[in-house]
Amino acid sequence: MGDNSSLPSGSSPKPNPDLVEEESDSVIQKGHNNNDNVTSLETIVQRFQDSMSIDDNNKRHKFWETQPVGQYKDVGDFTLIEGPIEPPTPLSEVKQEPYNLPAAYEWTTCDMDSQETCDEVYLLLMNNYVEDDENMFRFNYSKEFLRWALRVPGYYRSWHIGVRAKASKKLVAFITAVPARIRVNDEVVKMAEVNFLCVHKKLRSKRLAPVLIKEVTRRVHMENIWQAAYTAGVVLPTPITTCQYWHRSLNPKKLIDVGFSRLGARMTMSRTIKLYKLPDSTVTPGFRKMELRDVPAVTRLLRNYLSQFVVAPDFDEHDVEHWLIPRDNVVDSYLVESPENHDITDFCSFYTLPSSILGNQAHSTLKAAYSYYNVSTKTPLPQLMNDALIVAKQKDFDVFNALDIMHNESFLKDLKFGPGDGQLHYYLYNYRVRSGMKPSELGLVLL
Numbered sequence: 001m002g003d004n005s006s007l008p009s010g011s012s013p014k015p016n017p018d019l020v021e022e023e024s025d026s027v028i029q030k031g032h033n034n035n036d037n038v039t040s041l042e043t044i045v046q047r048f049q050d051s052m053s054i055d056d057n058n059k060r061h062k063f064w065e066t067q068p069v070g071q072y073k074d075v076g077d078f079t080l081i082e083g084p085i086e087p088p089t090p091l092s093e094v095k096q097e098p099y100n101l102p103a104a105y106e107w108t109t110c111d112m113d114s115q116e117t118c119d120e121v122y123l124l125l126m127n128n129y130v131e132d133d134e135n136m137f138r139f140n141y142s143k144e145f146l147r148w149a150l151r152v153p154g155y156y157r158s159w160h161i162g163v164r165a166k167a168s169k170k171l172v173a174f175i176t177a178v179p180a181r182i183r184v185n186d187e188v189v190k191m192a193e194v195n196f197l198c199v200h201k202k203l204r205s206k207r208l209a210p211v212l213i214k215e216v217t218r219r220v221h222m223e224n225i226w227q228a229a230y231t232a233g234v235v236l237p238t239p240i241t242t243c244q245y246w247h248r249s250l251n252p253k254k255l256i257d258v259g260f261s262r263l264g265a266r267m268t269m270s271r272t273i274k275l276y277k278l279p280d281s282t283v284t285p286g287f288r289k290m291e292l293r294d295v296p297a298v299t300r301l302l303r304n305y306l307s308q309f310v311v312a313p314d315f316d317e318h319d320v321e322h323w324l325i326p327r328d329n330v331v332d333s334y335l336v337e338s339p340e341n342h343d344i345t346d347f348c349s350f351y352t353l354p355s356s357i358l359g360n361q362a363h364s365t366l367k368a369a370y371s372y373y374n375v376s377t378k379t380p381l382p383q384l385m386n387d388a389l390i391v392a393k394q395k396d397f398d399v400f401n402a403l404d405i406m407h408n409e410s411f412l413k414d415l416k417f418g419p420g421d422g423q424l425h426y427y428l429y430n431y432r433v434r435s436g437m438k439p440s441e442l443g444l445v446l447l
């Protein structure tokens with residue numbers, strides 16, 4: 001696998017959490033009333049800002065500086081308390097009318113039950129959503145996937161927001177939120193998960209994105225919810241943690257042909273194909289597809305596993321049924337049922353997110369599987385994930401992607417994943433968490 005494999009997660013200069021953590025520890029050890037320490041604190045903040053490249057090109061965040069999110073100036077301030085940044089406002093004071101759009105555009109609520117609307121959303125995203133830095137690949141979420149991601153238990157239709165051109169009625173922008181309970185340390189917080197922010201390519205850089213974000217915020221507030229979680233490939237104030245994508249080739253020839261990966265030094269194509277070859281069938285006794293009857297056992301397994309992470313979803317049986325029951329071409333879930341006592345001991349899952357291959361004559365789609373939630377109690381995690389790779393290969397995926405979150409680092413290298421150049425920054429809106437969180441302390445996967 002070449003070392004430059006990329007997928008459209010976007011990438012930007014990365015904050016260096018190790019640096020912050022290391023330096024901030026030394027500040028704590030040195031005590032409070034020493035001028036040198038004040039300087040060190042400034043240095044930490046300065047270095048953090050430098051690593052965010054906000055000073056390099058004098059980049060300010062005109063919109064994000066006005067929002068209740070961790071600001072760069074707060075990094076290293078240990079007096080700030082974990083929890084909401086702003087208190088909720090009384091519901092009667094929440095703005096009742098939508099925000100103003102430029103005169104030629106109007107708001108629309110996208111009914112994902114309607115085939116026609118779902119087609120419009122699909123096409124907007126297919127042509128305008130996230131690309132990698134070299135514009136070689138663009139996410140191509142399927143319609144079934146969009147329906148799954150948006151019609152979650154307790155969803156609000158009003159949170160699936162579009163913008164249309166008044167004259168042509170063409171859909172030109174989109175943003176969504178879905179409700180979720182997310183635990184941060186000991187607090188379970190009602191949040192909105194915000195995703196699929198998209199502005200048509202022809203309308204970029206006109207400050208439409210802040211209007212979409214303010215409108216989704218208003219509609220979330222109307223439901224008495226005051227916090228949100230989201231991810232982005234771009235650096236904004238301020239990531240709770242920054243993760244890296246790793247990629248495991250399943251179809252190395254195609255990945256090399258389309259420029260996703262490169263032939264390694266001193267490697268031939270046939271040696272590369274041999275390197276990534278997998279067994280034809282899974283190896284763990286009792287490894288099988290998850291079924292509806294498994295929901296209670298999987299919920300117990302998952303809740304217990306996720307309790308160790310700083311930030312993780314608070315899944316109940318309804319959530320597990322929605323998010324993890326297998327759906328063709330959307331989500332796959334497998335578990336290990338003990339052949340002796342029929343206990344469910346291990347679980348793994350991945351979701352299907354193809355990317356369009358831009359400008360390649362031979363191939364139009366890259367079929368990618370993304371690691372989702374995995375729990376091992378009896379089967380070693382590398383063995384479990386190797387079985388996940390085997391089923392992904394059987395299902396004709398070209399590549400299996402995973403972030404370095406949860407315990408994923410324990411299998412990435414052994415199973416021949418290579419680091420990509422895509423990074424994913426995780427954010428919380430109106431909720432402060434201590435700085436310096438590591439990706440391995442994160443138990444949340446956003447689609």
Ligand SMILES: CCCCCCCCCCCCCC(=O)SCCNC(=O)CCNC(=O)[C@H](O)C(C)(C)COP(=O)(O)OP(=O)(O)OC[C@H]1O[C@@H](n2cnc3c(N)ncnc32)[C@H](O)[C@@H]1OP(=O)(O)O
Pocket residue numbers: 060061062063064065128129130131192194195196197198199200203204205206207208209210213216217220221225226227228229230231232233234236429430
């Ligand atoms: C309580 C409830 C709260 C709910 C809300 C929680 C917050 C949710 C936040 C949203 C979570 C979304 C999660 C996802 O879906 S991440 C996926 C984002 N989508 C894409 O990357 C698709 C391709 N790109 C586009 O469609 C456009 O470039 C977008 C729409 C991204 C920006 O459009 P455009 O390029 O035409 O720019 P502008 O002139 O309108 O606006 C410029 C301002 O927008 C800020 N910007 C740029 N990209 C992002 C981004 N990905 N998250 C947040 N902010 C972003 C930017 O820093 C600047 O602000 P500031 O730097 O000056 O301050």
